[in-house]
Structures are given as C-alpha cells and as structure tokens.
Amino acid sequence: xxxxxxxxxxxxxxxxxxxxxxxxxxxxxxxxxxxxxxxxxxxxxxxxxxxxxxxxxxxxxxxxxxxxxxxxxxxxxxxxxxxxxxxxxxxxxxxxxxxxxxxxxxxxxxxxxxxxxxxxxxxxxxxxxxxxxxxxxxxxxxxxxxxxxxxxxxxxxxxxxxxxxxxxxxxxxxxxxxxxxxxxxxxxxxxxxxxxxxxx
Numbered sequence: 339x340x341x342x343x344x345x346x347x348x349x350x351x352x353x354x355x356x357x358x359x360x361x362x363x364x365x366x367x368x369x370x371x372x373x374x375x376x377x378x379x380x381x382x383x384x385x386x387x388x389x390x391x392x393x394x395x396x397x398x399x400x401x402x403x404x405x406x407x408x409x410x411x412x413x414x415x416x417x418x419x420x421x422x423x424x425x426x427x428x429x430x431x432x433x434x435x436x437x438x439x440x441x442x443x444x445x446x447x448x449x450x451x452x453x454x455x456x457x458x459x460x461x462x463x464x465x466x467x468x469x470x471x472x473x474x475x476x477x478x479x480x481x482x483x484x485x486x487x488x489x490x491x492x493x494x495x496x497x498x499x500x501x502x503x504x505x506x507x508x509x510x511x512x513x514x515x516x517x518x519x520x521x522x523x524x525x526x527x528x529x530x531x532x533x534x535x536x537x538x
Contacts, residue, residue, distance in 0.1 A: 398491045464514040472507035
C-alpha cells in the first residue's frame with residue numbers, strides 16, 4: 339500500500355489514488371464507466387476532505403466513497419443498461435493498459451503474453467459473474483491488497499462478515515473455474531488454461 343499523503347492536500351491525494359480508484363471501479367463497473375465514476379469520487383473527496391478527522395485511514399475512506407458511488411449508480415436504470423453493454427473482458431484489459439506497438443508476427447514471447455492475457459480475461463469473466471457482495475470483497479482483497487479489517491472498514495460490515503464473504507467468493511470462483519477451465523503447465527512451466535469443450 340502506498341504511504342498516505344502527510345498534509346492531505348487534494349492534488350497529492352488525487353495523484354496518489356486516481357489510477358488505483360479507476361482500476362477498482364473498472365473491475366466493478368467496466369472500463370466504460372470507470373472514468374466518470376472516478377471523477378465523481380474525487381469531487382466527493384474534495385468536498386469531504388475538510389471534514390476528514392482521521393477516524394479512518396485515508397485509503398479506506400477514499401475506497402468507501404468509491405464503493406458507495408458505485409452502489410449509487412448501480413441503482414440507476416441507465417447504469418444497469420450500460421452494464422449490460424460492457425466491453426468483453428479482453429477488451430477491458432486492453433483499455434486499461436498503455437498502448438504498445440503491435441507485433442506483426444507472433445514470437446514465442448508474444449504468444450506467451452497472449453496466452454496469459456487470455457487467461458486473465460477468462461478469470462475476470464468469471465469474477466464478473468460472482469454476486470456483487472462477493473465480487474467487491476474479492477477485488478478489495480486480491481487486486482487492491484487490503485487486509486480483512488480494512489475491507490470491513492471500507493464496506494462498514496463486521497470482520498467476520500468479510501471473512502465469510504471472501505471465503506464464499508473464492509469457493510464460488512474456484513467452482514466456476516473448475517467447471518469451465520482446464521489448467522496445465524506450459525512449455526515455460528507457467529500455469530495456463532483452456533476452456534473445457536462445450537463451455538464457450
């Protein structure tokens with residue numbers, strides 16, 4: 339986790355957290371919605387910063403605002419329609435990465451990178467199928483690297499509830515992957531996977 343800005347200057351906070359919050363919101367709402375939601379989050383952060391009294395960590399406070407902003411938009415009919423038209427997982431990953439020159443021919447290294455990207459996209463697809471409560475806690479734990487007590491603070495639920503949701507989320511994801519994917523070691527002894535026949 340990055341160190342907290344010492345004087346809580348908004349510009350420093352924005353620079354320290356914008357990319358992380360955008361990534362988090364992209365995982366929840368899709369890349370198409372992430373930038374607009376992120377902008378709304380930091381408007382709220384700017385307005386609320388004067389009242390921030392360090393009763394919570396700055397990071398958990400910002401992520402709580404981001405989570406609540408996402409929940410507010412989920413309730414909107416327009417947002418639900420947008421979510422149904424979200425980009426495919428592979429396109430989402432491409433949109434989050436910096437643009438790089440395209441390699442005309444697939445070298446072994448390029449092929450390996452393509453396989454890894456496809457595997458990540460596949461896993462993200464099944465994460466997106468998790469119930470919302472499970473998906474949120476899994477993203478906060480696995481992608482944003484928060485500890486369970488910090489997740490409890492962000493979501494304003496008990497520590498036991500966090501542990502239960504996280505356990506169930508991982509179990510459900512494992513079930514999805516076990517039913518739909520076959521994992522193996524590739525030529526470089528890295529984990530790779532293929533979809534099982536009939537699961538496309």
